[in-house]
Amino acid sequence: MTALRAQSLGKKYKRRWALTGCTLDVPAGHVTGLVGPNGAGKSTLLNLAAGMLRPTTGTIEVCGGVPGSGPAQLAKVGFVAQNTPVYAGLTVDEHLRLGAHLNPSWDDALARRRVAGLGLDTAQQAGKLSGGQRAQLALTLGIAKRPELLLLDEPVAALDPLARRDFLADLMETVAEHGLSVVLSSHLVSDLERVCDHLIVLVESQVRITGEVEGLLATHHRLSGSRRDLDTLPADQHVVSASHTDRQTTVLVRTEAPILDPGWTVGRLTLEDLVLAYMSNPTAARPALEVLR
């Protein structure tokens, strides 16, 4: 079951390509992290998936349908945009009524329970809520319509660490309870490490690497040893990044096979190391590498 499938997806704004050659296959039932530097195209990809934007080239299919193509499709996808917009003049209660009026699949009991559990005052105007509370309200609106896929665009970027932890914990609890798929973008890798089991790295409008987190971590290694020419490496070891001193070479490789050369000291990478390596090495780009597990 695929939550999101993109084929050579591209989006151009006036002169600039915000996203190019994006080919992805995001499985359902997982929490997928979309990570990359600012301006890499994360928001564009999420907006395309939600149906807020139309592709310039290529195709995108979300939960088996074309994004934005009518009420049935809109009901399947929940979207919380950047800066978690809410109607400042409407109260929390009125936001829930908005959800109930505009969504046939609205689960009012769930929404009310969440709001009560979060300690939100239903008579409070949304404009007067704190950043964390607004994010939680926006998330409630996204979740209570019972979508198949939830898209979150940097939902915790503006939150303090405690609010951020609470938001993510609450999101994970919801995923555990309802089994929904989530695609969540962030430029903070540490958040994603705990929460995501699937990853997409987007740099300069292109997908650098994508796959299951455990698989990615198992197949990427940091090799350090005496200075050598990288052409001597076996063909099945793909170099992601490399640095040399006069005596030493350190190289980050992606390979399915075990490292047999005894001259290398093999180190394990954290997710952050892996992402940073792909983010800082545009030449390592090969679009849409799938690590099959």
Place this chain on the structure above:
Amino acid sequence: MIEFHLDGGSGLSPYQQLVRQVRHALRLGLLHEGDQLPKVKDVVAALAINPNTVLKAYRELEHDGLVAARPGVGTFVTATLGGGGSLAALGPLRQDLRRWLGKARRAGLDEESIEALFLSTFRSAAREDIA
């Protein structure tokens, strides 16, 4: 009911840490046969981690024959590690260890050297076991 925690600097992936913590608890007698492991939902709410991580850990423990999942109810401990016998063996082992520590200190090793010596010997022995 045990409580999980995650150590960011341990070098182990979250699911490995969870497995370890269950095994530890079993060894130390904090978990007995028939005890329920925390629900996935609660672990996830407390630690803000992916539910699949918890499920993977519980599945591995089940594969090792330590726990069993009862659909709709929860995951329960079915075996212990070591058992009562090993608890009894802990006492003499502890005494042996104290004696060795005394010897190491008398030989002039400071705390860090003792720790380094112990860990390197422990790790190379473990590697030999695997190889």
Place this chain on the structure above:
Amino acid sequence: MTWLTWRQFRIPALAVYAALAAVGVVLAITGPDLVGRTEFTGDAESLYTGTMLAMYLLPAVLGVFWGVPMVTRELETGTHNLVWNQTVTRGRWLAVKLGTGALAAALAAGLLSLAVGWWASPIDTMASAQPENALWTRISPALFGARGIAPIGYAVFALVLGVAVGILLRRTVAAMAVTLVVFAAVQLLVPVLVRPYVLPATEEAVTITGENITRITGNQAGVIESIDVAEPSGAWVLTNETVDPSGAAVSPLPDAVQGCMPAPGEGLPDRQTVVGCLTQLSDLGYQQRLEYHRADDFWPLQWIETAFFLALSALLARFCFRRLRHLS
């Protein structure tokens, strides 16, 4: 969707309707005073001008304060990301909001026009009976847009225009300014470029006699440029010009009659003499041509104008729906 529309629209709507209610009260109180009067000066005159202003301003206000924010407010606060991701398509969202706004606008304009028309009817009747008050007849350009059902067309048009400009420009303040300018331009151009021609005007050839010359226009050099004859009362006169035997308009008047006016410095002209002198024109074969819309043409013109503006609104609405699909 209707709940949300009302929740967002209630304050702007109530503000306008409350103002209209206040105006209505004032008109209701002062109205009966006007019946039977033949002179309308002082308070009556200021109120009269005030009602005219209100009638012309109302559609503009609706376009700027109801129409523009309908879309720009959502875009500027980012709430379009919230509402367009509920299970309601953009088309339905706009249809309900635009439809509600248009109905409310039509109603507001209709009610105000009804009230003002009732209040001013003594003045209007009097004006239409007096040819010298041509400027203040209902059908004249000054008053036409402030009476009858045309304001309904203007109000709906202004509202849809506001929404369209909002979708195009996406910024509230800029869109408000542009809407105002475009609406004003349309209001100024339609009476000149469109309205005179939508119905055939009545044409009349009038013999120039001594009694029917009402105005003589000359320039500073003492040359008589044109004369006007008496116009039918309550009519909207498009042309009042002297034509030669072949039918071509002449201005200034032919040399033969230039001597009728005394040269500057020769003293004040005597009306009887000048007029008698000018009747030579008919001897020379000249006539006065009148082109006008009769007072009776008022309602047909009103229907056509309203239909015209409603058609424009429909076109603009179509533009709105199509453009909205590509907005982000």
